[in-house]
Amino acid sequence: MNRATLSPPPPCVLTVAGSDSGGGAGIQADLKTFMMQGCYGLSAITALTAQNTAAVTGIHAPPPEFAAAQLDAVLADFPIRAAKTGMLFSAPIVCAVAEKLSGAAFPLVVDPVCVSQSGARLLEPEAVAAVRERLLPLAALVTPNLPEARELTGVEVGDPDTARQAARRILDMGSGAVLLKGGHGAASGDMVTDLLFFRDGRQVEIVRPRVATKNTHGTGCTLSAAIAANLALGHDLETAVGRARDYLHLCLRAAYDLGAGSGPPHHLAPYLRVRARLLVLDEMRRAARRMLRMDGLAALVPEVSMNLALAAPWPQAIGDVAAFAGRITRSRDGFIYIPAGPAFGASSHMAKVVLAAASVVPGVACAVNARYSERTLAALSRAGLTAAWFNRKDEPRDIKDREGSTLEWGTRKALLEHPDPASVDAVCDPGETGKEPMLRILGRDTDDVLSKIELILAAL
Template identity: 45%
Template sequence: MLPKALTIAGSDSGGGAGIQADLKTFAALGVYGTSVITAVTAQNTLGVTGVHNLPPEFVTQQLEAVLSDIGTDAAKIGMLANAGIIGAVAKKVQEYGLEKLVLDPVMVAKSGDHLLAPEAREALQRELLPLALVVTPNIHEAQVLTGMSISNLDDMEKAARVLHGYGTPCVIVKGGHLEGVATDVFFDGSEFHHFAGERFLTKNTHGTGCTYSAAIAAGLALGLPVFEAVQQAKEYINTALAFALDIGGGHGPTHHLASLYRDRDRYRVLQEVQEGVALLEGEPGLGALIPEVQSNLLAALPYARGPEDIAALPGRLVKCNAGVRAVGLPAFGVSRNMVAALIPAMEADPGVRSVMNIKYSPEIIAACQKVGLATASFDRQAEPEDYAARPENRYREWGTVAVIEERGSVPDVIYDRGGWCREPQVRVFGQGPRQVAEKVLCICRSLEKS
């Protein structure tokens, strides 16, 4: 039977937070979602323009309707607005024995608008924290609930201990509002664990907390232990943030379905690589373009974030007489050589999802230009010394990034003339493996004629 998860939260008319975000998250993670609405908000990416809190009696009626018939394997609580609603929810949580309960103590919207009455904070602490299995405050919320000032990881750990003392077995203090690496502190009463996340340079973070807590609840509904549910949720929210949607004029939402769209296309991408390889193997003179490190043809899933989302040949394309042969069948996660060139190209232009490396020579670059391919180059010696050591640049080759930033677009070809112990390399980009293969064939035939 399909696992079930319940969200008890407010409605966001903009669709990026609240029950709308929660239900999308449940669906993306394979869980059937039900909802109990505590408040209806008029809001968009710019802010909240109105809030209508539902009567506690009607919140109770919704809870009774869902739990008496459908039931739930896990639940999350978001916006509760006032003490009356908090009391109604706490009563039903106890009555139905909801044990896998994630509490996201929503107090302020991304826009700065208050979503929990000040007098309700004590009720939240007194009535719901002891009932929750997991609580997920951000820095501001943790400060309000503990009365502490939090400015670093040590403070976050101290706050987690205090919150655990209120009766919640597992505490996650989210560190996204602090400077530096976005680190969440997890405390289960005996051990601390730090979940270091990427710092995404985007203003489109609306609904991040709702989505994260909903993903944890989904993991619990699926039967995962708390720690594993948090790990899965962290990976899910990182992908949603990496491909956040630039919608509206303010803080846009995270992309709740990015991971789902990415995984849907795995078989198709493998087939596309195989088709591109077949074209390359059928060209008799292509061996002239194969460098000493050999070549590879890569294709990425939509919303790719690393090698595990990029298909390539495990043994690369190697010379065979005057032609080439593929070693192995296309697979995901088998090549890291050109991933750092493809990912920044995709970031700049999501339509570019494939790349192949070929040999460098002035004659090959001339052949590229002769067939009308846009070319650009970079000097490996100009790379900043600390560039590769920065975590955010793990899959972002400096030269490719520099060329794209300077041009404002992704050219057909980016090349370099090598460096200390580094072979020169030509990168051929395209929308898919077939288009890249066709560009490489054009280069090969032009070179043969010159």
């Protein structure tokens, strides 16, 4: 029996948009996004662009009849479950697309692309009215950013009242819902808030941390494509938007730094992240074998035991950091024991150290805790390693009262107060009543951290 026949084909999702020769936006971004959501992508190309990360240098639009012919071809042959539109360029193309999609039995996500990331006009001014009158009434969801909302409604969005006003105007044009994207607003804020408005008056805030990157070419295309794909997978609109936002957030954290301008999100980030997590566990197992061969390592095991932690790429939470379940202990006869293998989320304490250190020094992905004593501090110095310090006595009361927050606060404080955080090899904590003093050795990976441990052992 052919095993391929045992599973149904993936849902078909259609994108009607322009082509980006730079590969980060448009049709190219949409098809990558569909694939990463587990869908099969179809396309109708409405414009060819000559562009890269810095500029759009040319646009060629096919006759509207050819855009319509592409739609006729795919609509006649594929069981489409959802569709999205992007760059449509001209009023005749908008009208041709609207005519073919009118009455479709699947949800349509309209990304009203007006201007490229580099500032080029991607929708002719006279086409804006056609989008309002012909396309928006077909949309299950419209996904404007703030400049696009202004283009469609004339409302300058700057606060909740004007956001609601702009959304209501778009809803009055016939769309089923509006996702007002907040990435262009409050650029200095730590969070990005997207507002999802429904026709019944319900409003949902979708809040995610702002990703500090200039590589945002194609974010609108990626988000709208991911929403369409999740609708095709059967999710309700609110769930589809939330899942799409999470996907985009990961892609931005992993974004490519390509070209002279704004690079693209990393559309393959979820796949690479899964593969990388397996490699992290393999690296931890190799590290365990190396540690078991280290002469004298038991001398560095603190009373509360030791653990080694290694983060997967683009970590954000404790579950993204692997450590040894059960910790690393020492025996009276000078040996160490690693009672269980590595697992993600196995040590919240060491995960917090890694995450806090990485928030200050992005290259840090690994840490191990070690015994603090005058002897080990002297060995640290003789080994030529750089230390930074924090003192629990300086910890603010609100952080001390919040369970598990001390290590995050202390690690960040020690690194931020050091004149060269990237040079720090160890964060030192002299402890307090009921809290054992500790060294925490930081590094890029397990080889880096264990090499520093070996330098300390040699200097003891």
